[in-house]
Amino acid sequence: MFKGIEIEVGRIQDSTWDEPMGPTPFPSVGTLRNWDRKFLNRYKPFYMPFCDLCCLCTYGKCDLTGDKRGACGITMAGQQSRMVLIACCIGASTHAAHARHMLDHLLDEYGRDVPLDVALNTGVEAPHVRLVCGIRPKKLKDLEDVLDYVETQLVQLVAAAHTGQEGDNIDFESKAFHAGMLDHVALEVADIMQIATLGMPRGEPDTPMAELGYGTIDASKPVIMCIGHNVLPSVDIIDYLMENDLFGEVEIGGLCCTAHDMSRYNKRSKIIGPISWQLRFIRSGIPDLIVVDEQCLRTDVMIEAKKLGIPVIATSEMSCLGLSDRTHDDPDVIVDDLVSGKADGALILEPRRVGEISVKTVQGVAERRGEKKPFDIGEISVIAQECSGCMECVRSCPNTLEIAAAVGAAKEGDYVPLAMLYDLCVGCGRCESACPVSLPIISMMTKANEDAIADEKYPIRVGRGAIQDTEIREVGQPIVFGEIPGVVALVGCANYPAGGGDVARIAEEFLKRRFIVLTSGCSAMSIAMTKDEDGLNLYEKYPGNFDAGGLVNVGSCVANSHITGATIKIANIFAKRNLRGNYEEIADYIYNRVGAVGLAWGAMSQKAAAIAAGCWRLGIPVVVGPHGAKYRRMLLGRKEREEDWNVYNARDGEEVYVGPVPEHLFYAAETVEEALVMIAKLVMRPNDTNKGRAVKISHYIDLHKTHYGSMPDDLHLYVRRAQDIPFTMKDEIMKVLEESGWVEDKIAIPDPTLLDRMVRRRG
Amino acid sequence: MSAKTILGQTAEIAGPKKAFIIPKPEVAAAMIKRAERPLLVIGAEAQGIETADGDLIDTAIKVSKSGISVVATGHIVGEFRRRGTEVHSMPLMNLGDRLRDPEWLGLDGKGRYDLAVFVGFSYYLEWLVLNGLKSFAQDLTTISLSRSYQPNAGWSLGTMKAEEWKEVIDVIVKSIKEGN
Numbered sequence: 001m002f003k004g005i006e007i008e009v010g011r012i013q014d015s016t017w018d019e020p021m022g023p024t025p026f027p028s029v030g031t032l033r034n035w036d037r038k039f040l041n042r043y044k045p046f047y048m049p050f051c052d053l054c055c056l057c058t059y060g061k062c063d064l065t066g067d068k069r070g071a072c073g074i075t076m077a078g079q080q081s082r083m084v085l086i087a088c089c090i091g092a093s094t095h096a097a098h099a100r101h102m103l104d105h106l107l108d109e110y111g112r113d114v115p116l117d118v119a120l121n122t123g124v125e126a127p128h129v130r131l132v133c134g135i136r137p138k139k140l141k142d143l144e145d146v147l148d149y150v151e152t153q154l155v156q157l158v159a160a161a162h163t164g165q166e167g168d169n170i171d172f173e174s175k176a177f178h179a180g181m182l183d184h185v186a187l188e189v190a191d192i193m194q195i196a197t198l199g200m201p202r203g204e205p206d207t208p209m210a211e212l213g214y215g216t217i218d219a220s221k222p223v224i225m226c227i228g229h230n231v232l233p234s235v236d237i238i239d240y241l242m243e244n245d246l247f248g249e250v251e252i253g254g255l256c257c258t259a260h261d262m263s264r265y266n267k268r269s270k271i272i273g274p275i276s277w278q279l280r281f282i283r284s285g286i287p288d289l290i291v292v293d294e295q296c297l298r299t300d301v302m303i304e305a306k307k308l309g310i311p312v313i314a315t316s317e318m319s320c321l322g323l324s325d326r327t328h329d330d331p332d333v334i335v336d337d338l339v340s341g342k343a344d345g346a347l348i349l350e351p352r353r354v355g356e357i358s359v360k361t362v363q364g365v366a367e368r369r370g371e372k373k374p375f376d377i378g379e380i381s382v383i384a385q386e387c388s389g390c391m392e393c394v395r396s397c398p399n400t401l402e403i404a405a406a407v408g409a410a411k412e413g414d415y416v417p418l419a420m421l422y423d424l425c426v427g428c429g430r431c432e433s434a435c436p437v438s439l440p441i442i443s444m445m446t447k448a449n450e451d452a453i454a455d456e457k458y459p460i461r462v463g464r465g466a467i468q469d470t471e472i473r474e475v476g477q478p479i480v481f482g483e484i485p486g487v488v489a490l491v492g493c494a495n496y497p498a499g500g501g502d503v504a505r506i507a508e509e510f511l512k513r514r515f516i517v518l519t520s521g522c523s524a525m526s527i528a529m530t531k532d533e534d535g536l537n538l539y540e541k542y543p544g545n546f547d548a549g550g551l552v553n554v555g556s557c558v559a560n561s562h563i564t565g566a567t568i569k570i571a572n573i574f575a576k577r578n579l580r581g582n583y584e585e586i587a588d589y590i591y592n593r594v595g596a597v598g599l600a601w602g603a604m605s606q607k608a609a610a611i612a613a614g615c616w617r618l619g620i621p622v623v624v625g626p627h628g629a630k631y632r633r634m635l636l637g638r639k640e641r642e643e644d645w646n647v648y649n650a651r652d653g654e655e656v657y658v659g660p661v662p663e664h665l666f667y668a669a670e671t672v673e674e675a676l677v678m679i680a681k682l683v684m685r686p687n688d689t690n691k692g693r694a695v696k697i698s699h700y701i702d703l704h705k706t707h708y709g710s711m712p713d714d715l716h717l718y719v720r721r722a723q724d725i726p727f728t729m730k731d732e733i734m735k736v737l738e739e740s741g742w743v744e745d746k747i748a749i750p751d752p753t754l755l756d757r758m759v760r761r762r763g
Numbered sequence: 764m765s766a767k768t769i770l771g772q773t774a775e776i777a778g779p780k781k782a783f784i785i786p787k788p789e790v791a792a793a794m795i796k797r798a799e800r801p802l803l804v805i806g807a808e809a810q811g812i813e814t815a816d817g818d819l820i821d822t823a824i825k826v827s828k829s830g831i832s833v834v835a836t837g838h839i840v841g842e843f844r845r846r847g848t849e850v851h852s853m854p855l856m857n858l859g860d861r862l863r864d865p866e867w868l869g870l871d872g873k874g875r876y877d878l879a880v881f882v883g884f885s886y887y888l889e890w891l892v893l894n895g896l897k898s899f900a901q902d903l904t905t906i907s908l909s910r911s912y913q914p915n916a917g918w919s920l921g922t923m924k925a926e927e928w929k930e931v932i933d934v935i936v937k938s939i940k941e942g943n
Binding site: 044046047048049050051052053063064065066067076077392395396397398399400430434497626627629630632634636638664667668669670671673674677678707708709710713 | 769770771772773774778779780806807836837838839840841844845852854855856857859860861863884885886887888891892894895897898899901
């Protein structure tokens with residue numbers, strides 16, 4: 001009965017798995033420290049302090065500027081790296097708490113033995129769990145061990161940030177990497193369990209199209225707006241609508257990742273838009289009921305909802321919003337209280353009680369819609385008269401938008417400048433908070449754009465989840481040899497410097513160049529929201545398969561694990577490297593061979609920081625937009641320092657120079673054009689074949705010439721031998737190389753590794 | 764000239780060590796002329812920032828002809844080239860990282876810069892990079908010529924209106940050229 005199972009104290013080992021255990025199962029905080037230091041020695045942190053003080057203990061505040069030290073002895077570098085660690089811990093804890101909440105609920109509802117059947121044609125169901133923990137989860141219950149491990153490690157990492165613990169900045173950085181690695185495990189756990197239990201797509205490339213945008217909502221019906229990331233309460237609403245045949249009578253739409261996962265559960269639910277639309281959509285007066293779960297919510301949602309008489313149902317202990325816990329009250333009494341306005345909202349902590357209460361409430365509330373209507377468009381110019389032109393709105397705007405000038409024009413009845421700001425605005429509302437006469441600037445902007453918004457309707461391919469093993473087999477070789485020029489993942493939040501159209505532009509640039517483009521979260525939504533002259537968006541023009549020229553929407557934030565998971569599976573499935581508890585070897589493989597780059601153009605949150613950190617430890621470079629510089633430190637290589645770019649040749653153990661590939665591990669680009677060129681460069685890897693390197697160099701040169709108006713001045717660092725030169729550019733490139741003193745074969749093409757133990761034979 | 768320390772963005776407040784206000788444009792010009800190895804750093808927002816010469820790129824081109832090294836960040840070197848001028852090009856992150864390195868010999872390989880002058884950036888990005896240099900490149904003098912006070916520079920112009928700023932920049936550029 002118990003054949004094949006060994007029970008250790010507190011942990012179950014699977015002895016039916018014949019893959020040998022690697023050296024680092026369930027790594028502790030310091031296990032991979034030496035691995036991290038290889039990267040941190042090559043990519044040294046460049047700190048840009050976001051604050052010169054430390055205010056974490058009662059000795060302080062301490063001024064750490066320059067060489068000063070705090071009362072505990074901490075340096076500026078130490079403090080900045082400590083804040084990076086804290087941010088990554090917050091992000092990873094958020095995903096882990098999300099996963100734990102879901103797991104507890106799903107174990108109760110579906111039982112412990114639900115098989116983790118998470119993707120078609122796939123044997124490697126959980127690459128991160130296998131790699132980090134050294135276990136092969138088969139059933140839902142197996143994920144408990146994994147989360148126990150993640151939670152224990154996160155507690156230790158947070159402890160390291162206490163006063164008088166860690167002091168060395170590089171050790172703080174290593175711990176941030178650890179948090180990132182844990183984050184991807186937690187992401188994977190969260191997503192595979194919801195796929196396995198809720199019937200979400202299992203890696204099908206051709207998932208159906210869902211609808212995105214304001215215009216998808218039929219505002220003549222009662223409208224429920226769900227905001228957040230944890231789909232369980234929304235699932236119950238959808239189920240209730242289905243079971244009671246009410247889907248045609250009530251509209252349900254979502255913002256942010258909950259919306260992605262709602263569409264993965266049932267494509268008839270609508271995706272309203274990215275997280276930055278919260279304030280706009282609440283103010284539009286369209287929603288009759290707001291249901292919030294967790295993460296990236298506006299913490300003033302109650303204040304905003306109350307202004308328009310919209311009841312709020314909170315559903316997570318992470319975000320109770322000051323509401324009374326009504327979980328165990330009679331649903332009809334709760335509905336009466338919400339519909340009558342006796343209660344502004346209710347906290348319902350049992351997901352399976354949310355559906356009935358929400359639907360009954362929205363039906364009741366919709367009847368009194370309009371009692372507290374937002375203002376009419378004609379009133380904008382009247383409201384604008386209050387503006388004194390103090391410019392506080394402009395100074396408070398993250399993107400220094402010309403708000404004052406637009407409001408000034410509105411005074412004269414010209415609403416066009418206000419409407420023009422709509423696409424550039426990140427929706428934070430700081431302008432309103434700063435305004436001394438409390439102008440509702442976001443509402444004015446939204447109202448001024450009312451007609452355009454009403455027609456906003458875009459198709460978006462439903463998040464597919466994992467990449468199938470069979471797809472990995474097909475593309476593993478061309479990726480590793482460099483013949484598919486690269487894998488670019490456009491992920492993260494919507495804190496864009498100049499609107500979401502930039503994300504679509506970047507995606508299209510690389511799709512045209514036959515890169516594999518993956519996406520998730522708010523970025524996946526932004527990609528949908530740009531149409532070409534024929535009215536088509538990128539989801540309509542490019543297929544969803546994991547192959548050259550494919551645009552792969554994996555889904556929500558937690559589905560980001562499938563992007564890094566795909567790189568891990570390349571090492572395992574294509575290269576036959578063991579995954580089991582074998583982190584360093586797999587990361588070494590990815591770093592030296594898989595030309596993957598992450599781009600988080602609008603990265604905003606601590607969760608995005610943790611996701612990036614998980615990429616760094618795997619050796620995947622991450623580019624962020626200019627606001628990403630506020631993460632306060634970059635990890636930058638110095639391409640001119642030859643001594644930094646040596647690897648071992650695994651064939652004979654010789655240390656050889658391979659050039660600065662990839663040049664950086666974490667990098668903020670000032671402009672889209674800079675990001676395009678940098679991404680094209682960062683996909684180069686030491687293992688590229690001549691043909692593959694030639695393809696990559698041709699894209700790098702082409703983008704550089706387009707945007708910088710010249711050939712790159714560092715080609716001599718990337719052309720290893722004449723065969724690396726794209727044939728059509730040979731004369732032009734040779735001229736540049738000769739001028740820079742290029743020497744053929746100075747840059748080696750070894751079997752590259754950073755790990756001494758991977759050397760097969762000493763020369 | 765204004766001597767206002769109003770921040771360009773509300774929350775980008777100063778730390779304990781704040782930039783000295785440049786009292787008049789001639790002082791900035793004198794600092795630049797006195798420096799042994801000055802570097803003018805032009806951000807990607809330079810195009811379209813109006814100056815007496817046209818825009819900030821036109822002004823930077825004028826300065827480069829005075830023999831002062833100019834580096835364009837982002838992709839903006841392309842615009843210099845379209846206007847027929849070659850200047851150095853380096854991404855802002857790469858440049859900040861190198862400016863804090865005492866062993867870096869500069870874009871021309873001739874030695875370390877003793878002065879870096881910043882203009883043409885989004886406020887927060889310049890704020891951050893200057894703060895990195897404030898703590899980690901203490902022997903480098905930094906000047907911000909942006910239209911809003913930059914607290915993390917060593918020296919900064921005060922916050923002023925666009926017209927006044929244009930005049931100030933014009934005086935600085937003319938003063939630099941007069942010294943050559």
